[in-house]
Amino acid sequence: MSNVLNFTSVDKSFGxxxxxxxxxxxxxxxxxxxxxxxxxxxxxxxFNLLSGIYEVDKGSIILDKNDITNIPARKRINMGMSRSxxxxxxxxxxxxxxxxxxxxHHLANSTKENFFPLGLIKRNKWAARAEQALIDxxxxxxxxxxxxxxxxxxQKRIEVVRALVSNPKLLLLDEPAAGLNxxxxxxxQTLLENVSTSGTTLLVVEHDMNFVRxxxxxxxxxxxxxxxxxxxxxxxxxxxxxLEAYLGGTDDNAP
Amino acid sequence: MSAxxxxxxxxxxxxxxxxxxxxxxxAAGQLNLGxxxxxxxxxxxxxxxxxxxxxxxxxxxxxxxxxxxxxxxVGFLMSFPILRTKGVYMILATFAFAEIVxxxxxxxxxxxGASGFPVTxxxxxxxxxxxxxxxxxxxxxxxxTRFGLSMRSIHDDxxxxxxxxxxxxxxxxxxxxxxxxxxxxAGALYGHQFDYIEVQNWGIxxxxxxxxxxxxGGTQTPWGPLVGAMFFTFIPxxxxxxxxxxxxxxxxxxxxxAFGVIIVGMMVLRPEGIMTRTFLELLFRKPxxxxxxxxx
Numbered sequence: 001m002s003n004v005l006n007f008t009s010v011d012k013s014f015g016x017x018x019x020x021x022x023x024x025x026x027x028x029x030x031x032x033x034x035x036x037x038x039x040x041x042x043x044x045x046x047f048n049l050l051s052g053i054y055e056v057d058k059g060s061i062i063l064d065k066n067d068i069t070n071i072p073a074r075k076r077i078n079m080g081m082s083r084s085x086x087x088x089x090x091x092x093x094x095x096x097x098x099x100x101x102x103x104x105h106h107l108a109n110s111t112k113e114n115f116f117p118l119g120l121i122k123r124n125k126w127a128a129r130a131e132q133a134l135i136d137x138x139x140x141x142x143x144x145x146x147x148x149x150x151x152x153x154x155q156k157r158i159e160v161v162r163a164l165v166s167n168p169k170l171l172l173l174d175e176p177a178a179g180l181n182x183x184x185x186x187x188x189q190t191l192l193e194n195v196s197t198s199g200t201t202l203l204v205v206e207h208d209m210n211f212v213r214x215x216x217x218x219x220x221x222x223x224x225x226x227x228x229x230x231x232x233x234x235x236x237x238x239x240x241x242x243l244e245a246y247l248g249g250t251d252d253n254a255p
Numbered sequence: 256m257s258a259x260x261x262x263x264x265x266x267x268x269x270x271x272x273x274x275x276x277x278x279x280x281x282a283a284g285q286l287n288l289g290x291x292x293x294x295x296x297x298x299x300x301x302x303x304x305x306x307x308x309x310x311x312x313x314x315x316x317x318x319x320x321x322x323x324x325x326x327x328x329v330g331f332l333m334s335f336p337i338l339r340t341k342g343v344y345m346i347l348a349t350f351a352f353a354e355i356v357x358x359x360x361x362x363x364x365x366x367x368g369a370s371g372f373p374v375t376x377x378x379x380x381x382x383x384x385x386x387x388x389x390x391x392x393x394x395x396x397x398x399x400t401r402f403g404l405s406m407r408s409i410h411d412d413x414x415x416x417x418x419x420x421x422x423x424x425x426x427x428x429x430x431x432x433x434x435x436x437x438x439x440x441a442g443a444l445y446g447h448q449f450d451y452i453e454v455q456n457w458g459i460x461x462x463x464x465x466x467x468x469x470x471x472g473g474t475q476t477p478w479g480p481l482v483g484a485m486f487f488t489f490i491p492x493x494x495x496x497x498x499x500x501x502x503x504x505x506x507x508x509x510x511x512x513a514f515g516v517i518i519v520g521m522m523v524l525r526p527e528g529i530m531t532r533t534f535l536e537l538l539f540r541k542p543x544x545x546x547x548x549x550x551x
Contacts, residue, residue, distance in 0.1 A: 051418055077420045091411035093475050093532055094404075101401075102408050106420030108401055119399030126401075146532045166419070 003062075004029045004170050004201045005050075010059030012042075012049060012225075019045050021225045022059075027170065027218075032192075032202040034212045034233075037222035038245055043205040044086055046222075047174050050203075051083050052076045064169050077106045080169035084159040084176060086205075092148035096139065096158055099147055100130040103162035130165060137161045137191050153184035157191060164195060171195065173204045177211045189215055209237075221245070261380060265448050267488045268380075268387040269441055274468040274480035275394045276437035281466075281474045282398065283406035283430040284413070285338065288346045290465035291457035292353030293438025294445065296326045298452045299366050301443035307375045309367070315376050315447060322443040323436050330435020334428045353462055357454050371453030378447035386444065390437060394477040397433070406430050410474065471521050473528020482530050490514060 005027040012020035020042050027033045035043050048054045050061060052073030060069045063079050071079060082103070090099050101118065104126055108114070118124055134140050137157055147155055156176060163171055176192070177185045185208070192215060196202055206212050212219065213233040221229040221236060223245040229236060236242055256264075273294060277287050301322035303310040333352055340348045366372045397403050405426045408416040417423050446452045464487065472483020491514050498507025505513055521529070 053414070053418075074417050074420055074422065077418065083418070085415070089412055089415045091408050091415070093411055094407060095532070098404055098407075101404060102416070102419050102421075105401070105405070109420060114402045114405075115400050117396055117399040118401055118404065120396065144536070146536065149533065162419075 002029050003027060004064050005203070006060070006062040007046070007050070008060045008062070010046075010049060010061070011057045012045060012054060013057055019225045020049070023222070023225070023227050024059075025220045025227060025230060027201060027203050029169075030196070030199060030201055031218055032196050032204065032216045033218045033220065034216040035203060035205045035220050035222065036207070036209075036212060036236075037228075040224075041222040041245075042225040043222060044174060045225075047083060047172050047205060050076075050081065050172060077166055077168075080167075081172065082163040082166040082168040083172035084156075084163050084174055086174040086178070088152070088155050088159060090147045090155055090159055090162070093146065095144050096134065096147055096150070097127065097130050097143040099158060100133060100162050100165055101126055103165040104130065106166060133161050133165045134158075136194070137164075138187065153180050153187075156180060156184070157188060160188070160191060160195075164200070168200060170201045170203060173202065173206075175205055175207065177206055177208045185211060209233075263488065263492060265380060265383060267484065268383045269445055269448070270465075270468065270484040270488050271387050271481060272390050272437055272441040272444065273465050274472065274484040275390050276434045276441060277465050278394065278469045278472075278474065278477070278480035279397070279406070279430045279434040279437070280427070281469050282403070282410060283427055284410035285427060285431060286342070286346050286466065287349045287431070287434065288459075288462045288466055289349030289353040290438055291459070291462045292349075292356040293326050293330065293435050294442040294457045294461070295353075295356050295360055295454055296329055297322045297439030297442025298446050298457075299360055299372065299442075300325050300439070302372050302374045302446045302452055303366055305376050305447075306373065308373065312375075315378060315382075319440065319443045319447075323440040326439020326442070327432050327436030330438070331428065331432040333435075334431040338424070338427050338431065350459065350462065353457075353459070357457065360454050367453075369454070371451055371455075374446035374450050374452060376447060377450055378444070383444055383448060386440070390440070391477075391481060394480065398477045402426065402429065407475070467518065469528075471518065471525075471528060473525075473530040475527065475532050476530050476535055478530040478535065479528050483528070486529070490517060 003026040008024050010020055010023050035046060037043055049056050052071065056069060060067060063081055066079055068076055068079050091102065108126060118126060131143060134143060139154065139157060139161065142150060142154065147158060160173065160176060176188055180188060189211065192202060204216060216233060219231060219233050219236045220227060221242050228241045228245060229239045273290055276293060277290050280287050301318045304313045304318040304321060305315050337345065337348045337352065360366060361369050405416065405421045408421060409423050409426060413423050468483035468487050469480050471486060473479035491510055494506045494510035494513055498510060
């Protein structure tokens with residue numbers, strides 16, 4: 001199977017601190033890959049390098065055979081990549097539907113589309129598509145609601161839908177399950193499984209290992225900006241280096 | 256209609272147009288304290304082009320659009336340096352821009368300098384009223400478009416808007432330029448209502464008032480500048496009428512002190528303005544179904 005992402009020999013430093021040190025990994029097309037590691041391992045930094053918020057110091061990022069290493073952040077969504085955020089970054093004063101329609105922006109970026117009165121002529125193809133995406137995610141109850149008034153778990157899912165309507169080849173999810181209760185986590189997992197089945201590759205940063213085990217087939221483990229392991233979720237749990245990173249060293253007497 | 260009412264409606268119309276001028280950049284998160292500058296450019300350009308005595312004597316149906324377009328062009332060129340600043344620095348930059356415009360015009364003998372400039376063509380409310388309605392409709396239209404959606408997204412989170420492919424710089428330049436166009440339009444129309452213009456009409460106080468219309472009205476919806484301009488035009492007059500009727504000095508002679516208290520009260524009680532999204536929802540929409548919330 002071909003790769004949708006090649007992240008190759010990437011370095012990133014902030015001042016004298018090297019936060020990403022020669023990290024390489026690939027994401028296979030249609031796969032669900034997790035990026036895990038202790039706090040400060042560099043997971044979100046990798047997401048910020050992928051989405052273009054930071055520039056890489058060295059190395060290359062290839063998205064579906066296109067080199068996007070030096071493509072500006074604004075244009076990366078056109079190349080087929082969108083993301084959600086660790087802390088919810090919805091537009092608090094916009095409605096659910098408007099937030100989702102922002103996700104369609106790059107598909108509708110012509111003068112004609114930019115000056116079509118979406119809010120006055122409510123029956124239009126963009127609203128219909130956004131509504132359908134909300135229905136698919138089980139969020140059809142909230143289209144007109146201002147998002148800042150909605151519960152946290154709902155907002156988390158709206159963020160996924162907003163990223164999804166941009167038709168990404170690769171969807172980056174930064175701790176999508178953080179702060180969700182078990183019901184919400186299950187709903188999110190169902191949503192992501194459906195997304196994955198319909199042909200979107202997932203790259204997920206997550207701390208909840210149960211969620212990772214249930215959702216992902218492949219796991220990349222980072223610690224202090226270096227890749228320390230790569231494999232299936234079951235192998236990860238057995239790897240001594242990973243245990244050391246998370247638990248501070250193996251201990252034969254441990255229960 | 257009494258002359259008093261006509262006068263009040265003229266002021267209201269001009270206030271509404273200039274409020275939309277400042278509202279458009281504000282809806283995209285850019286605070287503009289330079290309303291006076293745009294007003295001056297529009298008023299003087301139009302007055303010079305239309306005045307029969309000292310100007311070129313062109314018809315006002317030509318001069319008003321030219322003045323607005325010229326002000327829009329100045330706004331477009333100024334937007335590049337001004338939009339490099341943010342927040343309080345942008346307020347200072349736009350304020351400085353207005354002061355520079357005032358300073359230049361005060362020293363231009365061709366338009367009368369400090370002694371002002373007479374506008375010879377008078378226009379009735381028949382011209383001002385439809386233009387005002389047009390500006391309001393345009394404001395609602397623009398906010399409802401994807402361009403308007405981009406503006407409001409930038410207001411909420413510029414970086415995330417960028418990641419979703421919004422050309423944030425272009426949208427901000429666009430909002431500022433259209434705002435400048437409307438400011439020039441308000442200035443041009445002012446001259447034809449009052450037949451005389453002078454730079455002293457448009458000082459810092461004027462710009463502060465216009466920014467307050469927008470902030471008190473609310474920047475989230477196109478209702479904001481409309482309600483804000485009405486609030487600022489009518490409340491002092493209502494206080495005056497109440498003062499005359501009751502003989503209470505605080506409402507009559509000292510009505511601006513009472514008005515100040517009302518403004519401070521509004522800022523405390525409704526820091527995001529009178530017309531917020533949630534307030535509109537309360538007015539126009541059914542409440543959200545309770546059963547789906549917070550139980551999961």
